[in-house]
Amino acid sequence: MNRFHSLINKKLHIACPIIQAPLAGSSSPELVSAVSNAGALGSLGAALMSPEAITAAIGKIRSSTDCPFNVNLLIPSKTPRKSGIIKMQRRLNRFREELHIEQHLVQPVIEKGKFEHQIKAVLEAKVPIFSFAFGMLSDKWIEAFKRAGTTLIGVATTLEEALALEKAGIDMLVAQGCEASGHRAGFLNREEDALIGTMALVPLLSDRLTIPVIAEGGIMDGRAVGAALIMGAEGVQLGTAFLTTDESPISHAHKHALLCGVQSKTVLTRAFSGRLGRALENRFIIQMQHDKGPIPSFPIQGRLTADIRKKAEETGNGDFCSLWAGQGVEFCRKISCKELINALMEELEEAMGGTLAFYEYFRWKKSA
Ligand SMILES: Cc1cc2nc3c(=O)[nH]c(=O)nc-3n(C[C@H](O)[C@H](O)[C@H](O)COP(=O)(O)O)c2cc1C
Incomplete structure (x- = not known):
């Protein structure tokens, strides 16, 4: 039983406050369903896929799990x-x-117009969760996903971006620290000017926003998950840690x-x-x-x-x-997704043992 039950667990209907980061070109339906079946949230990084491949991959995920999963696209640059x-x-x-x-x-x-076809494929599949990075989703798509009952997650690298995403009606957001692997996800600032570390970004965003914040960037074990929760995050998103799992297709x-x-x-x-x-x-x-x-x-x-x-x-x-x-x-480990998620939860318990009372007080204070 997960004692660290947060808004992310409640809103995304997942047992652990852990999300496998979307990994375009490096995530497969097998990886996504293995993560979701283990009680965390699997994410399909679909940015490099054709609309037909996206539909087929979503079908494959659905045939191997009944649990929630996330599909992610990247907003094209103008x-x-x-x-x-x-x-x-x-x-x-x-x-x-x-x-x-x-x-x-x-x-x-x-290719021009690829994004429109990709996002239509995701919308038509009525996925439970859709996340996006590199930009702001237009009102047209935000409304369409809301009508379809899909939870929306955006990614911010600065307070300015986070406030813009919250104002646009996004349900929750990922705070991407500069430790993170892969591309910088920001969209309002020059990338070189938006290199805030996870430790500084997460408390800032969780204090200033009303929507839940998910911490990401450099999180590899249960200690770091615990630190993110103490800093006010409602959950964590990990990329590198999942790249070396048995199910990872890299x-x-x-x-x-x-x-x-x-x-x-x-x-x-x-x-x-x-x-x-x-x-x-x-x-x-x-x-x-x-x-x-x-x-x-x-x-x-x-x-x-x-x-x-x-x-x-x-x-x-x-x-x-x-x-x-x-x-x-x-801190990369060569283990299965299930073993990784179990290890993260055990380490979280261990790391938070002494600080559990503080954590519960902090949660109570936040919700009061
Ligand atoms: C191979 C690879 C592909 C990625 N593709 C995407 C993507 O398609 N969409 C996205 O929002 N982020 C993408 N990212 C960024 C991750 O979602 C996330 O920000 C990062 O892995 C978190 O940092 P960590 O590795 O320190 O946990 C990618 C990262 C990697 C390593």
């Missing part, structure tokens, strides 16, 4: 800058030569890099996609930084580097993969 593409292709051709893939100078195709090279502990230095880089994100430092990042020169904007740079990353993953070459990782990478 007008990606197209300058510097050919120059970047020339820079990338050196890596292509080394990986024995075809060199080229072509412009990538960015490449062998990525899993090995996260688990082997040889390279634990994470850096913020635009080299892979054009958008700032946290990954394990590798040769690709170092070389791109060394070359200097502008990087085309998101998602163009992501399309340009796609063939390099794919070949590197296929051949197990960690030097050229995007090894997304949070600052807590050294």
